[in-house]
Every structure is written in C-alpha cells, then in structure tokens.
Amino acid sequence: MSPTLTDASPVFTDPADSLAIMERTRSTAETFGIPLAVLAELTHRCPLQCPYCSNPVELDRGSTELTTDEWKKVLSELAEIGVLQIHFSGGEPTARKDIVELVQHATDVGLYSNLITSAVLLTRDKLAALADAGLCHVQISFQGNEPVVADRVGGYRNGHAKKLEVARWTRELDLPLTVNAVMHRQNLHQLADIIQMAVDLDADRLEVANVQYYGWALKNRAALMPTIDQIDETSRIVEDAQLRLKGILDIDYVVPDYYALRPKKCMGGWGRQFFNISPSGKILPCHAAETITGMEFESVRSNHSIAWIWQNSEAFNRYRGTGWMPEPCQSCAFKEIDFGGCRCQAFALTGDAGNTDPACTLSPVHAEIFKLAATESTEGRDRFIYRNFKGGTLEPDADHVHGR
Amino acid sequence: MTELRSNRRISVSEASKPILPRHARLKFDETRQRWVILAPERVLAPDDIAVEILQLCDGARSVADIIDLLVAKYAAPRDDIGTDVLAMLQDLADKGFLTQAREKTA
Ligand code: SF4
Ligand code: SF4
Secondary structure (H helix, E strand, C coil): CCCCCCCCCCCCCCCCCCCCEECCCCCCCCCCCCCCCCEEEECCCCCCCCCCCCCCCCCCHHHHHHHHHHHHHHHHHHHHHCCCEEEEEECCHHHCCCCCHHHHHHHHCCCCCEEEECCCCHHHHHHHHHHCCCEEEEEECCCCCCHHHHHHHHHCEEEEEEHHHHHHHHHCCCCCEEEEEEEECCHHHHHHHHHHHHHHCCEEEEEEECCCCCCHHCHHHHHHHCCHHHHHHHHHHHHHHHHHHCCEEEEEEEEEECCCCCCCCCHHCHHHHHHEEEEEEEEEEEHHHHHCCCCCCEHHHHHHHHHHHHHCCCHHHHCCCCCCCCCCCCCCCHHHHCCCCCCCHHHHHHCCCCCCCCCCCCCCCCHHHHHHEEEEEEHCCCCCCCCCCCEEECCCCHHHHHCC | HHHHHHHHHCCCCCCEEEECCCCCCEECCCCCCCEEEEEEEEEECHHHHHHHHHHHHCCCCCCHHHHHHHHHHHHCCCHHHHHHHHHHHHHHHCCCCCCCCCCCCC
C-alpha cells in the first residue's frame, strides 16, 4: 500500500466558506469523535514486492485474515458509528476473492468507498463489477513512468504495462482516478514524466509521496534516500506543475521530513482523526503502528466495540493529545500543530515511540540522523531488499544496472 | 483526451446544467446531523443554502431554472440570488466537485 495515503488527512479546515472542508476541531480534553474515514487493510498478500512498502516486516499471514462475514460486520459497524469513507487497501486488496462483495456491502451500508490498488491483478470485468458494486474512486500506485525502473522497483515483471491498462479502464468506466507515485532516490529523475503520465491517463489527482522510513522502507533506506539536490529539484518541479495544471490535475505533495525543519503532523495526530484495521482485525492508530514492537493493539475479534477501542484502548490513549510529550515538545509552541511528529518514526530511529520525532530539528538526535541519511544518499548502495513473506530478498547484484 | 480535459474545468453560466460528478456524493450524515459532500480524500460540509442549490443540480435543470426556483421560493431579487448561486457553483466547480451533464461519446 501507499505509505502516505493517510497522511494526506481526509479533513482540512477552511472555516469562512460555505463549502468548508470538514474538521471537527476539539480540545484535547474532549472525547475524540469517530473519524470520517477509515483504512481497511484487507490483506498483506501482494504480488508486488516494493522495497518501500509501509507494511510491517512481520506480515499477517493469509490464514489470520478476517473472513468475509467478519469484514462485513466491521463495515456495518463503521457506518453505524458515523464513519463516512472506507479506503480498501492492503497489501493488495484485490488479492481477496471477496473484494466485489465487500465493496457492495460498503455501498449497501452507505459508505463511500475507495480502492487503493497496485492494479496488476485486475481484469476489466473485475473492475466493471467493482464499479457496479458502487465503488466511488480508484487509486493506482505507480513505481515509475516506464517499465525498466518501475518493474524493477515493484519487483514484478510487466507490472507497469498492466497498471497503465487498468488506469485506462478506470477512466473508461468513468471512475475517478488518483495516481499515487512513491518517490525515492532511484526514480525521482522521472518525476516530470510521471506528472505527464498522470495527465495523459486523465487522472483527477496525483499524489507525489516521498518514502517514509519505517517497516520495509527503513530496511531499504540506503537504497531509497534521496539526495538533498534531488529534493530541491522535486519541490521546484511540483510547484511548477501545480501552477501549470491547476484545474486539470490536483497534485498532493508530501515533503520528505528527513530534510524538513519540523516533522509532519502524522495522521493528524495519534488517535485524533484516523484509524486503520489490519488484515487480522487489529485497530491501529496508523497503518505502520505495528512496526512499534511491544505495543498491544485491540482487535475487532475482541469483546469490545470499535467505538470503545477507539475511545478507550490503551494504545490509542498513550500518545493522544499533548500530555504524554517529553521535552522539547512539551514546552514547544508547535505541539498542537504537529503533535510531536510520527510515533513510528520516533520508535524506528530512537527505540522509543514516546520520543520527539527525530525529523524535528529540535530533537537531540536530529543532527546525527540527518547526517547519516545525507551520507547514505550519496553512497550509491542501490540494491533493494524486496518485501515478501520470507523476511525479504536481496536484489541480485548488478541486476539493476541493465533493468530487467 | 482534450475534450475530457476541457470538460473538467467548467465555467458556470446560467445556461449550464450542473451535476455533481460521480466521485462526489451529497449525503445526509445521521451521526453528525448535517449534510456532507463525500469526495476522494475529503469531506466537505456545505451550508444550508449550498445544500438546497446542490439538490436542484440534477444535470437536467439549468442554472437559470435553479435561480428562478429560488427567486420564487424566497421572494428575493433575482440579481442577488443569481450572483450568489453562480458564485457558489463556480467555487464548487473550481474545487473539482461540479461537472456538466455531457453527451457520452464513444
Ligand atoms: S508491496 Fe508495493 S504494492 Fe504491495 S502493498 Fe507494499 S507498497 Fe503496496
Ligand atoms: S519540538 Fe516537538 S512539538 Fe516542537 S516542532 Fe519539534 S516535534 Fe513539533
């Protein structure tokens, strides 16, 4: 799945507007309202093996996945408590044989549904069946703008050509399309072409997402980390395209926080406006939360309701609001703006999820980590470790030199 | 391709016959007791007047018809209502949440 989808929070504020974008602003002391949108990771199975995958290195096996009936019950419960949108993701959501049935059920209970897919398993008939079942939006991930780079990154032969085909079917079926492009050192040179590809595919939106370094991506950081020059160039290209394509293509851009001054407002704040459900039914504050080892997350298979877990479970309350924060966050003016950054990144880089996100320049370990990352980006260690259920496979040497 | 493109950025006039595009759904949210527009990655909260206008946008009625209906209902000057309706619809169109009924080619 895309490592940043959920960072593009579903809600923004524009208060003086008759069409205000909805956000329920509430003080940290209040109870937290049910999120407007939820991410359902139907499975961790995926035909691709992206080295930047944000799934945990310990993937959920197929045998532990929620059954069709369990997912349907979850969808009904979500709609009942006030969730409005459901993002079907994974792994690869269409690896589930019941995907059409689940989309139909989402429609029946009144949820707006979005399919976040790598697209390679879809046939035209399957896509048409999904559209008939009420699917509202399709998001397809791309690994590059042409097969040599794209198929190497995805670790899947002919994947790129297949994605282009499915993207065209999507528009033929009159479904809105978002192109999601995850960018890193080894494909950033294609950004301008990827933007043009999205225009040519008649996409409505393009998400330019820089890799976020936890899960598989952290294992692959040396092969993925962009150079500082690349990042400057990226911002220029995106800003130029945003102007040029206004009204034609919406471009969302997530700035890589390794090279930023302050961290991203991860998930809009832990437990504030978002949760996701893992393949085996755990309710998580973010899709990468299981990379924080040692934390216990409650499951939809427990005796508790989803609303109870959201409001009362220890995992959600541990980093909610600002009370848990250490210094320098606790006395920082930005604490209600970025909520101390990303807990998964704090854990990945410092071993304690309760620390200030090292992406922040005020973090005591920021300088050291930034230096390390910048060095890694220039060392030319380009071999990937591919994501799979075997704990990862190192790319054969020199394979990447000639593509596949 | 170019035609699809020009359809996407519409400029609203009294002759337009607007409709919400497929990816934008107007829905009453029972939990929060208010109308919302659901769209990819966002939820819009239209105010009461916007909702009333949007409910009239069915792809068959023209903007002129919609203005006339509201003028009759609120007994207000046509100029005022017309300006507000056009501004609201253009705003929505600029944000990508309004399209025109269009003939299916191909
Ligand atoms: S391997 Fe790639 S396509 Fe599959 S879930 Fe991970 S990021 Fe998505
Ligand atoms: S110190 Fe904490 S609250 Fe302040 S900017 Fe850094 S991460 Fe954000």
